[in-house]
Amino acid sequence: MTQTLAAHCRERLAAVRAAERFRRRRVIEGAHAPQVVADGQRCVNFCSNDYLGLAAEPALAQRMARAGERLGTGSAASQLVTGHNVEHAALEAELADWVGRERALVFSTGYAANVGVVSALMTGGDHIVADALNHASLIDGARLSGASKHVYRHADAVDAADKLAACDSGNRMLLTDSVFSMDGDTAPLCALAELAAVRGAWLTVDDAHGLGVFGAQGAGRVAEAGLGSDRVPLLLATLGKSVGAAGAFVAGDDDVIEAILQSARSLIFSTAPPPALAAAAREGVALARAGDARRRHLMALIERFRRGALELGLPVEPSDSPIQPLMLGDEAQALAVSDALLARGFLVGAIRPPTVAPGTSRLRITLTAGHDEAQVDALLAALAAVRPAADSRRSA
Numbered sequence: 001m002t003q004t005l006a007a008h009c010r011e012r013l014a015a016v017r018a019a020e021r022f023r024r025r026r027v028i029e030g031a032h033a034p035q036v037v038a039d040g041q042r043c044v045n046f047c048s049n050d051y052l053g054l055a056a057e058p059a060l061a062q063r064m065a066r067a068g069e070r071l072g073t074g075s076a077a078s079q080l081v082t083g084h085n086v087e088h089a090a091l092e093a094e095l096a097d098w099v100g101r102e103r104a105l106v107f108s109t110g111y112a113a114n115v116g117v118v119s120a121l122m123t124g125g126d127h128i129v130a131d132a133l134n135h136a137s138l139i140d141g142a143r144l145s146g147a148s149k150h151v152y153r154h155a156d157a158v159d160a161a162d163k164l165a166a167c168d169s170g171n172r173m174l175l176t177d178s179v180f181s182m183d184g185d186t187a188p189l190c191a192l193a194e195l196a197a198v199r200g201a202w203l204t205v206d207d208a209h210g211l212g213v214f215g216a217q218g219a220g221r222v223a224e225a226g227l228g229s230d231r232v233p234l235l236l237a238t239l240g241k242s243v244g245a246a247g248a249f250v251a252g253d254d255d256v257i258e259a260i261l262q263s264a265r266s267l268i269f270s271t272a273p274p275p276a277l278a279a280a281a282r283e284g285v286a287l288a289r290a291g292d293a294r295r296r297h298l299m300a301l302i303e304r305f306r307r308g309a310l311e312l313g314l315p316v317e318p319s320d321s322p323i324q325p326l327m328l329g330d331e332a333q334a335l336a337v338s339d340a341l342l343a344r345g346f347l348v349g350a351i352r353p354p355t356v357a358p359g360t361s362r363l364r365i366t367l368t369a370g371h372d373e374a375q376v377d378a379l380l381a382a383l384a385a386v387r388p389a390a391d392s393r394r395s396a
């Protein structure tokens with residue numbers, strides 16, 4: 001039996017609403033900042049990934065505007081045709097230098113980079129051994145590649161070793177986020193590197209939430225762990241988080257990057273990002289590298305939040321990153337606490353299925369260098385005030 005498209009969609013929407021999983025976009029007014037106006041309401045934003053507070057930094061906007069005046073807006077073609085501007089080339093060289101790799105290749109988004117890189121290098125008969133909590137873009141890249149996929153328990157290098165040992169043919173890729181986007185914890189990178197070396201697997205790390213935040217000059221969690229391209233031959237990260245711009249890149253040895261450029265379909269069949277955006281990203285990279293003061297301030301806020309939350313008996317998780325989830329479990333409860341916080345002027349995302357597994361709904365609080373101590377203290381006070389409602393719902 002066929003159905004009209006409209007009827008089909010109404011049915012799906014009804015199911016989403018019935019499951020209380022209907023999601024709405026908020027309309028944000030003005031520049032991105034710790035203080036935002038969301039749907040007309042002024043609030044303090046604790047759910048952005050702008051970890052260094054660069055998304056609204058005037059130096060980036062000015063550089064983007066100047067480049068726009070000179071270079072226009074559109075890149076008008078794929079990188080492999082005429083879309084690769086001197087700004088992109090300079091950005092790639094600066095990114096490679098930052099993360100200590102021979103070469104970097106820029107993509108329009110992190111999603112495109114991850115899907116493109118994994119599917120370009122892996123194929124049917126190969127094996128991808130992946131952390132259970134990897135970002136959706138890595139999961140989709142693995143699916144698209146046609147390789148067999150083996151999922152190991154989150155951050156469990158022993159289980160990863162077992163899974164890897166069972167792959168006895170084809171090429172093997174060990175695939176993980178560095179800092180996990182919804183949990184804030186970090187993969188056991190050194191153990192995974194050891195394992196990959198022993199088994200001859202290609203360790204691929206998505207450092208989207210580590211770049212800019214960890215390591216000397218903010219070179220990321222992989223750099224902080226001292227893992228060069230011999231241990232982590234494929235390093236991915238985005239430019240839309242701590243770098244304050246948009247886009248992403250993969251970095252590695254020259255031949256590896258060249259092979260990706262020749263075959264990543266999400267790059268080849270996609271218009272290059274605007275050159276002015278690359279100019280803004282270059283400014284973001286320079287400020288992130290020189291951003292020790294921002295990083296120190298951010299780390300102090302993370303400490304302050306965790307200390308305060310522990311004193312309040314809130315369900316904090318083992319995370320030393322700007323991502324500080326409070327695990328609530330129940331979807332309705334996570335939504336209720338998020339709504340109660342918004343009523344008090346704090347924007348905090350309730351993360352629930354399908355983004356996370358059922359029963360692990362949570363508040364995802366993110367701290368940035370743009371916040372100040374008073375805002376963190378005020379958030380803690382608001383959490384203390386809304387908690388009784390949360391507890392009674394949980395025990396109900």
Ligand SMILES: *Cc1c(COP(=O)(O)O)cnc(C)c1O
Pocket residue numbers: 108109110111112114135137177181206208209238239240246247248
């Ligand atoms: C945000 C994110 C991406 C996607 O990057 P976009 O540039 O937003 O498409 C990929 N991987 C991880 C781990 C992320 O957190």
